[in-house]
Amino acid sequence: MQGTYLGLLFLIVIAAIVCGAMVTLSWLLGPKKKTPYKEAPYECGVTPVGDARERFPIKFYLVAILFILFDIEVVFLWSWMTAFKKADTNFMVFSFFELLGYMATWVVGYVYALHVGAIDWDETTSLAPEKLGKKHNADEQKENVA
Amino acid sequence: MFDFSPPLIDWMTIAPLIAVALTGLIALMVEVMMPKRTNGGIIGVSLVGLAVAGGLLINNLSMPNSETFSGMALRDHFGTLLQLLLVVTCGLSILFSEGYLREKRIPFGEFYPLLLWSTMGAMIMCMTRNLLMLFLGVEVLSISLYVLAGMSRSEERSEESAMKYFLLGAFASAFLLFGISFVYGATGTLQLASISEAWTSGGISSQALLLFGFGLIMVGLSFKSGFVPFHQWTPDVYQGAPTNVTAFMAVGSKVAAIAAVWRVFEGFQIMSDYWIPIMSWVAILTMSVGNLIALLQKDVKRILGYSSIAHAGYILVAILAHYKNPQAVGFNTVFYYLLSYALMTLGSFAVISLTAHSGREGTMLSDLNGMWKRAPFAAASLIVFMASLVGIPPTSGFVGKFLIFSDALQAGLTPLAMVLAVNSIISVYYYVGIAHATVVAEEKRPGKSGRPTFGLNSTCLLCTVGVFGAAIFYSPLMNFLQGR
Numbered sequence: 192m193q194g195t196y197l198g199l200l201f202l203i204v205i206a207a208i209v210c211g212a213m214v215t216l217s218w219l220l221g222p223k224k225k226t227p228y229k230e231a232p233y234e235c236g237v238t239p240v241g242d243a244r245e246r247f248p249i250k251f252y253l254v255a256i257l258f259i260l261f262d263i264e265v266v267f268l269w270s271w272m273t274a275f276k277k278a279d280t281n282f283m284v285f286s287f288f289e290l291l292g293y294m295a296t297w298v299v300g301y302v303y304a305l306h307v308g309a310i311d312w313d314e315t316t317s318l319a320p321e322k323l324g325k326k327h328n329a330d331e332q333k334e335n336v337a
Numbered sequence: 338m339f340d341f342s343p344p345l346i347d348w349m350t351i352a353p354l355i356a357v358a359l360t361g362l363i364a365l366m367v368e369v370m371m372p373k374r375t376n377g378g379i380i381g382v383s384l385v386g387l388a389v390a391g392g393l394l395i396n397n398l399s400m401p402n403s404e405t406f407s408g409m410a411l412r413d414h415f416g417t418l419l420q421l422l423l424v425v426t427c428g429l430s431i432l433f434s435e436g437y438l439r440e441k442r443i444p445f446g447e448f449y450p451l452l453l454w455s456t457m458g459a460m461i462m463c464m465t466r467n468l469l470m471l472f473l474g475v476e477v478l479s480i481s482l483y484v485l486a487g488m489s490r491s492e493e494r495s496e497e498s499a500m501k502y503f504l505l506g507a508f509a510s511a512f513l514l515f516g517i518s519f520v521y522g523a524t525g526t527l528q529l530a531s532i533s534e535a536w537t538s539g540g541i542s543s544q545a546l547l548l549f550g551f552g553l554i555m556v557g558l559s560f561k562s563g564f565v566p567f568h569q570w571t572p573d574v575y576q577g578a579p580t581n582v583t584a585f586m587a588v589g590s591k592v593a594a595i596a597a598v599w600r601v602f603e604g605f606q607i608m609s610d611y612w613i614p615i616m617s618w619v620a621i622l623t624m625s626v627g628n629l630i631a632l633l634q635k636d637v638k639r640i641l642g643y644s645s646i647a648h649a650g651y652i653l654v655a656i657l658a659h660y661k662n663p664q665a666v667g668f669n670t671v672f673y674y675l676l677s678y679a680l681m682t683l684g685s686f687a688v689i690s691l692t693a694h695s696g697r698e699g700t701m702l703s704d705l706n707g708m709w710k711r712a713p714f715a716a717a718s719l720i721v722f723m724a725s726l727v728g729i730p731p732t733s734g735f736v737g738k739f740l741i742f743s744d745a746l747q748a749g750l751t752p753l754a755m756v757l758a759v760n761s762i763i764s765v766y767y768y769v770g771i772a773h774a775t776v777v778a779e780e781k782r783p784g785k786s787g788r789p790t791f792g793l794n795s796t797c798l799l800c801t802v803g804v805f806g807a808a809i810f811y812s813p814l815m816n817f818l819q820g821r
Contacts, residue, residue, distance in 0.1 A: 282341035299362050306369045321373040322444045 253309045264297055347405040349397060350412040353390040353420060354460055357427075360386025361453035368446030376435055379449045386453070387428045394421045408528055409467045415668050418818065419463040419596050422676055426588045427456040429683050429796050434581040436790030437690040441579060441698060443489050452585060455481035459593035466604065468517045468527045468554075471597055475513065475561065478593055479506045482586055486578040498577025505560060505570040513557025519550030529604025536607045551605050551612065558601065562594035563646045564653065565622040572634075575642035576700070580693070583638060584686035587645045588679045595652055595675060599668070602660050609660055616657055620753055623650030624760045631767045637689050637774075638700045640767050641682065644726060647760060648678050654753045655741045662748035669818045670740040677733035677807055681722040684800030685771075687793055688712075688719040702770060707780035712789045716775045718797040723772040725804045727765050733807035 232239050271290060275283060304310065348355075363386065364379045371378060394417055402413045431449060438444040458477025465471055483506065487499025521527055523546035524535040536547055559567040575583045605612065627647030634640045655670045691712055692704045708716040725734030738761060745754035789797075807814060 279341055281343055285341070285343045296362065299365060303365055303369055306372070318443070318445065319373045322375060322446070323439050323442065324375045 250312055257304055257309060260300070261297075267293075344407070345405075347403055347412070349393070349400065350403065350405050350410050350464070353393040353397065353424070354457060354464070356386060356390040356393060357424070357453055357457045357460065360390070361450040361457070364453065365447070365450040368450070372446070376438075376444055376446050376449065379446050380431060380435060383431050383449045383453060384428060387424050387431075391421060391424045391428075394424065404466075408530075409465060409470050411464050411466055414818075415599070415672070416464040416596070418672055419592060419675070420460045422672075422679060423456055423459050423463065423589055423592055426585065426592070426679050426683060427452060429687075429799060430581055430585045430589075432799075433584075433687040433690065433790070433793040433796040436793050437579070437581050437693055440693040440695065441489060442696040443579065445488065448485065448488065451481045451485055455485070455585070456589060459589050462593040463596040466529045466600055468520065468529065471600070472510070472513060472517060474593065475510060475557075475597070478590060479510070479561075482506075482582070482590060485582040486574060486586070488582065489579050492577075494577040495579060496577075498574045501570055502574045502578075509557045509560030509567070511557075512553050512560070516550045516553025516555075516557060519546050519553060523547045523550065529600060532604045533607040547605075548608065548611060551601075551608065554601055555598075555612075555616075558594055558598050559619070562591060562598060562653075563623075563649045564619050565626045565646065565650075568623070568626070568646045571646055572630075572639045572642035575645070576636055576638045580638065580686055580690040580698070580700070583641075584683050584690075587641065587682050587686065591645065591649060592675050592679065595649070595656070595671070598653075599656055599671065602656060606660060606663075613657060613661055616653065617750065617753055620650050620653040620657060621756050623647070623653060624756055625650075628760045628763045632763070634767070635702055636700050637702055637705065637771060638686075640702075640771065641685060641689075644764065644767070645682060647764060648674075648682075648726075650760075651738065651741055651757060652678070654745050654750065654757055657753065658741070658744040658748040658750055661750060665747050666744045667819075669815060670737075670744050672818055673733075673740060673807070673814070674737040677725065677737040677804065680800045680803040680807070681725040681732075681734060684718060684797055684804070685722045685726070687796045687800070688715045688722070691715055691789060691793070702774040705771070705774040706777040708775040714794060715789050715797050718801045719775055720772045721801050721804060723768040727768045728761050731805065731808045733804050736808045736811055 268290075271286065275286065278286070360383055364382045367379050367382055397412055397417045398414065398421075400412065402411075404411050430452060434448065434452075435444065438448065455478050458474050458479070458481065461474030461477060462471060465474065479502075483499055483503045486502050487496050489495035517527070520532065523539060523543040524531045532547065535543055539547075556567065560570070563571045575587065578586065602609075602612075624647055627643045627645075627650060631640050631643035631647070634643060652671060652674055655674060659666045659668060659671070688708075689700060689705070691708065692699055708719070721732065725732035728735045728738040730736075738757070742754050742757060745751070745757065
């Protein structure tokens, strides 16, 4: 019984040693250039003092939303798999095709998210001018000239 | 190991729903494949998909009533007819949207899938007697609409409207869910059909739970249908959202919410002695507040927002008349009025969307000036819609109001009928104001107004034909509604 947890104990010890070594060695060996910015308290990479109404890139929000969506998907798949392993053939066949339909909608969503660059940090999406059609583009140019 | 027998599913019941959902997915894929083309392909796919869904629904009309998915999905005459109305509404909104979206410089291809999925949520609300499915339908309907309301991203008004709609919608959903949980506590199931049994067999404590739960559910649904005192979001959201979204919101969301109210009343019919007096007051308030505040408005979209509140009140009278005297009064009046309301409101918003030009949009009454010259057909149809909203014969608005009036008298709701009549007279003022603004010749900003596209003209034509047709072919339509 105790033997089963021995590996876990080793893992904890090794993790402590490796992490401690990394932090200590980089503190001992690394160059030390002090700047006011480095001396400031750490606040997730953001300047800790300043206007509270700072604007964040909307991408943070998009990534979080997508993460939650796919996280929920995994939760459903997990519970299905748990039941699937011990089920009879009827359930396996029926639920497999149900899950195929379910997953298809996810794949469409995933392809769409990739396509609009929702998780592409450098891309900004805006309306393609072609969407407006020929007539409106001509209108726009005329107005710009005038 | 457990024994599992695949459930028998009547796929035809939910086939229209699947058709609409799949159409949305396909439309989204078209957008992904061809991001640099105009939205023509997406519109084509959407309209074909809606036509398929409509065909399936017409096919369902002749089939017997049934329940499937363990009572979660329901096929009956009432639900199928309302779903058909929703599909038509979605199609008409799509028809006139593209021209407007281009004038507003926001022709995102995602608009069409979102509108389709919103329609799907509305359809779910019409086809269920299960409270959880009802809630799911409300959410699917609303979440798409929150996004659509904020679609004009550079416009502060649009963002404000999306934010308001989202916050109040979340509030309403919370009320609804809270009410559902109380009902579940009293009955042990989520089926509306089990409530009457729980009411008669349960003691005073479960009756109290049911009453409280009913109250909370009605608060949630009143938000969605725009009943006073839960109407405040309506004009702000209608004004700020892009006009084509407002059109769908005013019609699709209202039809679905009224269907849900109908189903919930049906489930709670055994307690009608308690709620009919309260809901009668709500109806009186809804009609009067909607019409009186509309008198003071100068913005056309706000006027129509308040007018939609007033019309929700009229429909509530028709619903109450049915539940006061179910033998004498059927659902025909409610359906007829919803049909007529859908046609005239959608048509009006379609015409008003013409005020958008080169990314700008003015929706004050004065912005309609000169429309008679620029777009004679659209202006003429707007006048027809206004006449129908007032209730002038031979339009469907007149027939609908007359039906509600006679139903209310027949069911013994004379005070409600009187309030309805007085309110119809009050409403003449602001509807005539809109009609007058279109025929005033002087334009505020000459040349700064969109030209009607083919899609917009066809929407106007279809709505006008519908408004007259529903009135002239009244008896064939009624026979059709009764399934004869």
